Amino acid sequence: MAGLFFHAIICAVVGLIVAGCSSGSKSVAPASGPAERSAVERPPRPATLEDVRKTQETQTQEVGRLTGEVKALDAQQAFLVTELKSLSEQLAKLKASVDDARLAVEAIQRATPVTPPATPPPAALSQPPPPMLPPAAPPRAAVAPPTPTLRNPDADRMFAAALAKLRAGEDGQAALEFTEFVTQFPNHPQAAAAQNWIGEAFYRQRDYKQAVVEFQKTVDNYTQTTQVAEALLKIGLCKRAMGDAAGARAAWEQVIKQYPRSEAASQARGFLAGRTNGGSRVR
Template sequence: MRRTLLVVVVLAATTAGCATSGSVRKVESDVGSLRSDVAALRHAHDSHADDTRRTSTELRAIEERMRELTASIARASEAVARLDARLSEVEAAVKQMRSALAERPAPAPATAPPPPPVAERPREAPARPGAAEASYGAALATFRAREHGQAVLEFLDFLTRYPRHPLAANAQYWIGEAYFAQRDYRQALAEFQKVLEMASPNGKTADALLKIGMCHANLRDAGRAQQAWERVVRDYPRSEAATKARSFLRARSTAAPR
């Protein structure tokens, strides 16, 4: 473009002596047009360069953001994988512990050399008196500390060791309470039912019936809840559980549509 402008100027200079005034004006006009074209081209080139720089900057920013997001996703995936692995380990440990507790036989009585005739020697006292009560008390303390999962394991251990102990029904009841506290109402219902199936009478039957009704209520089975509470009132009318059952029945009667 500069060469073209130079040629035009030279031609204008060489012909200036013989050119008419009209020719001079035309040449000047052409030169002005060429200058305008050159200026426009420069402006367009500069604008294009600015756009290119902006686009390059934006692309670099996007690429950097994508790298950051990719790294974040990778870190999150690793964390999830670690949590899954840890959860699997915990579940396996709990399952193994349950199996061990279920398969553990009741401790055999301590063997001793054959004694003299029974009539000549009194029966030996059992070893470690109060061990069962201590085990039950420790499990109950764990429950009251709101460590419900651990409390279930400790009560199961108690039942495995002392299945015929007078506190066995109580231990079974507290297993149900532990699941109820965790809002696992179906499992709690199954555990409270076991209290009713144990050798009767036991001091937790009325309480277990009351809780059975509450489990049914939380599972939206109002009919069975009412049946359980009515049984508490009928079979154990003087119990504290019966007082609560009457309260539940009155509330249900008041809430029922008329």
């Protein structure tokens, strides 16, 4: 009986020992198992669609910024080009003004030599035998009145201003100013040229009928000037533009006949020979 009891105690002790070892092994296993090692050795997280989207947005913003800078540079370049064009136009206008002033000075210089006709009275006085010569001086003095007009700076300025209008393409205004010039200063050395410029203004506006009328005034009123040859040449051009070939030929033949050595006659020969189409220019 005692032996059975002792044997039971031994079995119980052995069972407790076995149970303790089993629980100890279970408690240690989680610390060194495969799950813990996988947590430590986990690879980096791959990029997601959200990461790609953010990267694209950043790049798009950078491209937009650069595009804005390029547009700003283009606008600045366009502004500079406009400024350069404006300066070029101003320079051209200044050059035209200088040319007009030069023409005015040349007009005065051409007009000044005309004044010597006032000197013949002393030559007449140098012939004392005819007693009636002194009374003959007043008629020569009567020719002198136009000389103040020749030296009139207002007339020269008016002519230069009208010519500047014509050069600037303001044909209508130029015609009005030249007409006023001819009305106020009919005996001015540039009056015949002014009358031709009136015809030129209408010619450039393709009002050929009125241009013929104005050029004909030069032919009728300034017969002693070289401007008549130019007027006849332009009458021929107007006639041709209106389809009047016979009228054009007649005008050009008249130029060649009356002014054979003039530049207008040379051009008329070219028109008759069909070597040139003609045209108008402001000189």
